[in-house]
Amino acid sequence: MSSTAITVENVSKAYTVWSSPGARLHGPLLGRLGQLPFLPGGARALCKRLSHDAFRNYYALRDVSLEIRRGASVGILVRNGSGKSTLLQLLAGTLTPTLGDVTVIGRIAALLELGSGFDAEFTGRENVYLNAAIRGMTRRQTDAKFDEIVAFADIGDFIDQPIKTYSSGMMVRLAFAVSVCLKPEVLLVDEALSVGDIFFQQKCIRHMRDAMKDVTKVFVTHDLEAVRKVTEYAYVLDHGEIAFQGSSRDAVEFYIKMSHNASDRIVRSIRSPQVKPPVSRVDxxxxxxxxxxxxxxxxxxxxxxxxxxxxxxxxxxxxxxxxxxxxxxxxxxxxxxxxxxxxxxxxxxxxxxxxxxxxxxxxxxxxxxxxxxxxxxxxxxxxxxxxxxxxxxxxxxxxxxxxxxxxxxxxxxxxxxxxxxxxxVSPGRVIHCIFNNPMSNLAVMPISNDQEQGDVRCSGASLSSVGYD
Known part of the structure; x- marks a missing residue:
C-alpha cells in the first residue's frame, strides 16, 4: 500500500470569464463557424478572433503541486480569493483540473460549504441515511452506526426535524458527526468548525486527535491557532500558487508576514501632514x-x-x-x-x-x-x-x-x-495551564443536616452550558 494518500501534480484550474452576457451565446457560435471548412479563410480567421475576444481565462489555481502522506494532518492557509474552494473541490472529486493530475487514495469525507450534501426538506435522520448511501454503505451498516452519529452530533430530538429548521451550528454538528463516524480514509475540512460552538469545536479536535490518527486530514482555514494545534505540516496558498510549504509553525509565521506585506496594497485614509519634530533629543x-x-x-x-x-x-x-x-x-x-x-x-x-x-x-x-x-x-x-x-x-x-x-x-x-x-522561571510557584489567574474569597461553611435539598433553589445562570448554537 502506498504511503501517499494525496498527490497533486502541476495542477491548474481555469474558469471562463465572458466579456458580456451576450458573449456567452455568440462566442461559442463564432468559434464553431470558424471551424467550417467551406468558409473563406479570411472569414474563418475573423470568426475565431471574435470568438477568442469574447472571453478570457481566469486561473484560480496555477501549477500547484503537493503530496500528503497517509495519516498526516496538513493545513492549507489561504486568504480570500486564493483558490481554496477550488483546491478542495478538486481533492473531493467534484471538479476536474484544466491541467495536471489529482490522485486521492481512499474513501473521502468532505466538509465543504455549510449544508453541502444535505437535502433541506429531509429530516436529520433521513439525511444521515442519504449521506451513508452516497458513500456506498448499506442500510444495515448505517443502522449499526446511527446511534454513534446521533450521540456525537448531540442535537436531541431535532434529528427527526427537517434540516431547513436547523441553525448553522446544528447543521455543522450533524455534518461532522456523519463524516467522522462513517470512518473515512481522507477528511477534507473547509472552515466548517468555525461555525460550531466552542464545546463542539473542542470535542471535534479531541476526536480527530485521538480516534482518527490513521485518517489523512486536510484543513483549509484562516484560523492560525487551529493550524498550529491540529496540523504538523502546512502549505500557504496565495493567488492560486503555493507560496510556502513547511512546518505548521513556519507556515503560520510566513502567512502573517505575507498578510502584513499585502497591506501595502490597501487604500488608506491616513495622510501624512506636516508634523513638528520632537522637543527632546536622545542622549x-x-x-x-x-x-x-x-x-x-x-x-x-x-x-x-x-x-x-x-x-x-x-x-x-x-x-x-x-x-x-x-x-x-x-x-x-x-x-x-x-x-x-x-x-x-x-x-x-x-x-x-x-x-x-x-x-x-x-x-x-x-x-x-x-x-x-x-x-x-x-x-x-x-x-x-x-x-x-x-x-x-x-x-x-x-x-x-x-x-x-x-x-x-x-x-x-x-x-x-x-x-x-x-x-x-517560576520560583516557588506552580503555573497551571498557560498562566495563572488568581482566585479570591475562599469560604468553607458547613451545611446543617436538617436542610433539605429541596430548599436549595437554582437561579438562572449567565454562563452557557453545552448547547446547539
Whole structure:
C-alpha cells in the first residue's frame, strides 16, 4: 500500500470569464463557424478572433503541486480569493483540473460549504441515511452506526426535524458527526468548525486527535491557532500558487508576514501632514551603551515606510536579561527609520511560546498618550511591560510599529518577528495551564443536616452550558 494518500501534480484550474452576457451565446457560435471548412479563410480567421475576444481565462489555481502522506494532518492557509474552494473541490472529486493530475487514495469525507450534501426538506435522520448511501454503505451498516452519529452530533430530538429548521451550528454538528463516524480514509475540512460552538469545536479536535490518527486530514482555514494545534505540516496558498510549504509553525509565521506585506496594497485614509519634530533629543551615551540587536530583512514584514532597524531588550535598569520571572520590568527600545512624516503611530509587542502560539501582547493604544507622531528621519521609541506569570519555558518576542489610532484596525508599517528569546522561571510557584489567574474569597461553611435539598433553589445562570448554537 502506498504511503501517499494525496498527490497533486502541476495542477491548474481555469474558469471562463465572458466579456458580456451576450458573449456567452455568440462566442461559442463564432468559434464553431470558424471551424467550417467551406468558409473563406479570411472569414474563418475573423470568426475565431471574435470568438477568442469574447472571453478570457481566469486561473484560480496555477501549477500547484503537493503530496500528503497517509495519516498526516496538513493545513492549507489561504486568504480570500486564493483558490481554496477550488483546491478542495478538486481533492473531493467534484471538479476536474484544466491541467495536471489529482490522485486521492481512499474513501473521502468532505466538509465543504455549510449544508453541502444535505437535502433541506429531509429530516436529520433521513439525511444521515442519504449521506451513508452516497458513500456506498448499506442500510444495515448505517443502522449499526446511527446511534454513534446521533450521540456525537448531540442535537436531541431535532434529528427527526427537517434540516431547513436547523441553525448553522446544528447543521455543522450533524455534518461532522456523519463524516467522522462513517470512518473515512481522507477528511477534507473547509472552515466548517468555525461555525460550531466552542464545546463542539473542542470535542471535534479531541476526536480527530485521538480516534482518527490513521485518517489523512486536510484543513483549509484562516484560523492560525487551529493550524498550529491540529496540523504538523502546512502549505500557504496565495493567488492560486503555493507560496510556502513547511512546518505548521513556519507556515503560520510566513502567512502573517505575507498578510502584513499585502497591506501595502490597501487604500488608506491616513495622510501624512506636516508634523513638528520632537522637543527632546536622545542622549548619544544611551545609544552607545545599549546592546543593540540588528534585525535581518527576513525577520521583517509590513509596508516598510517606517522600519525597525535595531532593537535593545533590557531590564528597566538597562542591564541585559538572563532569565525572567513574573513582574520583572522589561524595557524595549526600537531604533526606527522613518521615510516620511507620520501623524498617528503606535508600537506594540507579542510573546510567542516555543510552538509559535501567541500567549499575550499589547500596543500603546492602551496608554493615555500612546499614539505619537514621527518626522522623516531616525527615531528612538521606548516602552516597558511587566513579565506575566506564565508557564516556565522559552518564549520569543515579536515587536511592531503600526500607523493608525485603533488598536485592531491599523496599517502594519513594520513587524520584527522573533527578535529575542526569553527563558522564564517560576520560583516557588506552580503555573497551571498557560498562566495563572488568581482566585479570591475562599469560604468553607458547613451545611446543617436538617436542610433539605429541596430548599436549595437554582437561579438562572449567565454562563452557557453545552448547547446547539
Amino acid at each position: 548619544p551615551g544611551v545609544l552607545a551603551d545599549l546592546c543593540w540587536l540588528d534585525i535581518k530583512s527576513t525577520q521583517l514584514s509590513g509596508v516598510g515606510e517606517v522600519l525597525i532597524k535595531r532593537v535593545a531588550v533590557t531590564h528597566a535598569d538597562l542591564h541585559s536579561i538572563g532569565t525572567v520571572q513574573a513582574k520583572d520590568r522589561i524595557t524595549i527600545q526600537l531604533w526606527l527609520s522613518c521615510a516620511a512624516a507620520k501623524a498617528h503611530m503606535i508600537a506594540g509587542y507579542i510573546l510567542n511560546d516555543r510552538l509559535g502560539n501567541q500567549v499575550c501582547g499589547e500596543n500603546t493604544c492602551s496608554l493615555t498618550d500612546g499614539v505619537f507622531s514621527l518626522v522623516a528621519g531616525e527615531h528612538l521609541v521606548r516602552f516597558d511591560f511587566d513579565w506575566p506569570e506564565i508557564r516556565p519555558g522559552d518564549y520569543t518576542l515579536t515587536i511592531g510599529i503600526g500607523e493608525g489610532a485603533d488598536p485592531l484596525r491599523h496599517v502594519i508599517q513594520c513587524w520584527a518577528h522573533n527578535v529575542v528569546k526569553f527563558s522564564t
